[in-house]
Each structure stands twice: as C-alpha cells, then as structure tokens.
Amino acid sequence: MPNYDQLTERAQPCVLVVDDMPQSLHFVTAALEEAGMTVLIARDGFAALDLLKKVVPNIIIMDGLMPGLDGFEVTRRLRADPTFTHVPVIFMTGLTETEHVVQGLKAGGVDYIRKPVDVNELVARVRVHLHNARTGQAVTQALDFGHRPTIGVDNQGILLWHTPQSAVVLTSAFPGWVINQPLPEPLRSVIINLLEQHSLTMRQTIEVAGGVIECVLMGTMDDSINAVSLLLKRPGDEERLLETRLGLTVREAQVLLWISKGKSNRDVSIILNISPRTVNKHLEQIFVKLGIENRTSAAAIAMATMNK
Secondary structure, eight states: OOBHHHHSSOOSOEEEEEOSOHHHHHHHHHHHHHTTOEEEEESSHHHHHHHHTTOBOSEEEEOSOOSSSOHHHHHHHHHTSGGGTTSOEEEEESOOSHHHHHHHHHHTOSEEEESSOOHHHHHHHHHHHHHHHHHHHHHHHHHHHTTOOEEEEOTTOOEEEEOHHHHHHHHHHSTTOOTTSOOOHHHHHHHHHHHHTTTTOSEEEEEETTEEEEEEEEEEOTTSOEEEEEEEEOTTHHHHHHHHHHTOOHHHHHHHHHHHTTOOHHHHHHHHTSOHHHHHHHHHHHHHHHTOSSHHHHHHHHHHHHTO
C-alpha cells in the first residue's frame, strides 16, 4: 500500500485527522493546511480504518473518545498491522486525567495533546514527529532493502525497533505475538546469549513452530543498539530457493543442497534414497546449468544463493 505522497505529485506531508466533532475538524484542518500539509479527515474510527485501506498517511491525529470505535482501539489495531508501525499517532482529546494519557501511550500513541488545542503547539509537535518518523523509516527501509529482517535490541535483549520484514518473521514464528510487545522470552534469551558470546560466535538458532530462526549479530550501532537479523528457515525452504533461483529441478536442488553441506555422493545417495550413479548424473546436469566444472564451485554458488 503506497504512502499518500507516492499517489500525488505533491511533496507536502499527509496528515489524517480523526475526530467526530465538526468544529474541531475544521479548526485543526485549517491550521495544518496553512502550515503546508495535506489533510485527510475521518469522522469516526470505522471511517478511519476504511480510509487507511486505501492510503497510508505520514502521521495521524486521533481523538480518543468517539462513538462506535474509539481512537484507542483504532490505534491498537494499527499497531498490530506491519503496514502502519512507522506511522506516528498523536492523541488529541478533551480527556485530562493522567490515566487517559497513559491509556493513549499504551495503545501506541507517540504524543498527547489536550483540547482546546493551541494551533502553534499542534503544528510544532506534528513537524517533530514527522521528522522522527521519516528518519526512522529511512533506516528500516535501508535494512529491509538488504533482504534481512532486522531488529534493534539493547544488551538486555529489549526490543527497541524492528523492520517490517522482521515483524512478519516474528508474527509467523510466534503466533499470538503482537507488534511492539517485548520479544517472546525464548527468543530474547537466545539473543542475550548471542550478545554475551559474540566474541566466539555471530549466530545462534532457536526452534520455532515448523522451523528454526537463525539469529545473526550484524553489529553494534553508534548508539549502542545491537542489530540482529532474524532468518526464518522452514523445511524445504533452501531446496525451493535453489530450485527457483538457479533453474534446477526439485531433485537437482536437493542434491546441490547436500553437496553444499559437505556430503559425499554416497552420503547424498543414502539421504535421498537414490543410487550414487544417479547422484553423479544430477551433478553433471547441475554443472551444465551453472556453467561450472566441479562440486566445490557448485557448493560455493549454492551457499551464496541461500545467503542472499
């Protein structure tokens, strides 16, 4: 789903304002438009969710209490969807009790503005959160473009940020895990151990439902945040990858996988329940398709393909 900026020629940020009070909508919209922003409006929570199926704004200003579906629940739903994790939500409401502020922040809001709103303060806060969101999104997109689902954790394994691809890995491997919750305890323990043992190993694995997650320590950033990639591997994934990327048959991909793991022709024949002669014939076809002449080169190509 594209950002609104990608749907138009305009460079100004897009703000979604969700409020059931027409007077408040008019007041806030006028202030934001005067500040050079494009404003979309929704008059209740359900209308906001319908609009968000079509467009991803740069920031959302959300009323807390609305009939039907309140802003707190809308925000919780957005935080559970990887598409919107990078979109900051500012709560704007007449609720003044501390418990309501806490409720908004727990739901996933980044800020809380009380009504009546000072327009100068509103615009200033929107600009600050837009800048922070764009900076953070640029970092996560750069990491994701490297095709490595990555998370940032401190030395205690506390999750500080995650890329969209890593969110997909976590929700797939740990059913019930919700975005922006702490890491599942088994995974956090493995990561802490990885950080403690980084001088000896840069990767550790953990078994999950239907496969394993390989945790690879990518390095420590300037702010002492540890970047860890999460590679979800399920049975058959590697064979399918070799088959698709190298143009091999299913059996050729299986043979090449085991060759890349250092197995001899005889070992492969036992594992796949085929004769050593058949293994050799498959290897000959693999050499032709890859334009190489020996098993060492074949193994190297297989490893490079699987680690892309």
